[in-house]
Amino acid sequence: QLQIVxxxxxxxxxxxxxxxxxxxxxxxxxxxxxxxxxxALGKEREGVSCLSRxxxxxxxxxxxxxxxxxxxxxxxxxxxxQINSLEPEDxxxxxxxAQRNGPCSLSQYQYHSWGQGTQVTVDS
Numbered sequence: 001q002l003q004i005v006x007x008x009x010x011x012x013x014x015x016x017x018x019x020x021x022x023x024x025x026x027x028x029x030x031x032x033x034x035x036x037x038x039x040a041l042g043k044e045r046e047g048v049s050c051l052s053r054x055x056x057x058x059x060x061x062x063x064x065x066x067x068x069x070x071x072x073x074x075x076x077x078x079x080x081x082q083i084n085s086l087e088p089e090d091x092x093x094x095x096x097x098a099q100r101n102g103p104c105s106l107s108q109y110q111y112h113s114w115g116q117g118t119q120v121t122v123d124s
Contacts, residue, residue, distance in 0.1 A: 002026040003114050006096050010120030016086050019040055022079040022096030029072060033099040034079045036070060037108055038120075040092035047106025048094075051079055058104045086122045093117040 008020040022034060035050040049070040050058040057070055069082040083090060098110035105111075 002098070004096050004098060004115035006094060006115040006118040009051075009094060009120045011121045013124050014087060015123055016047035016084070016109065016122075017084045017099055018086065018092055018120060020083070020096075020120075022053050022081070022115060023078045024098070025096070029077050029098075030074055030102070031077060031102045033102075034072070035099065035104065035106060035111065036068075036079075036081045037055060037095045037097060037106075038090075038092045039095070039096045039117075043092075045095065046097040047108065049081065050106055052104040056090075058106065060098065060106055083120075086120075088122045091120060091122050093119050 003025045005023045012018055027049040030053060033050055033052050036046055036048045037045050048062050049068055051070045051072055067084045072079045095117045096115045098113040099111050
């Protein structure tokens, strides 16, 4: 059974950093495109970054102005999202999703397998 579990969120002060983790079980991450999304209260879920099966990385055009870095540890079957210089506007739930076929996408509608999310709060 395919399962995705996010972790690493929390309360952090502006300017701080977080590394979010997306751990997979029941499937091998390198066989899927893995994307990070985020959703602020009252807003639509938006794609942040995608890591394709072959390791190609895609970032949303306005994705944190270079503050986000996606990576993976194949041995741990885990994908990470490093977020630096956190801003209050980064507050929200961060989700990880897996896509078996097609190119990497930052559209939530292309994904059918999701984790439960991890909450990030940026506040002083």
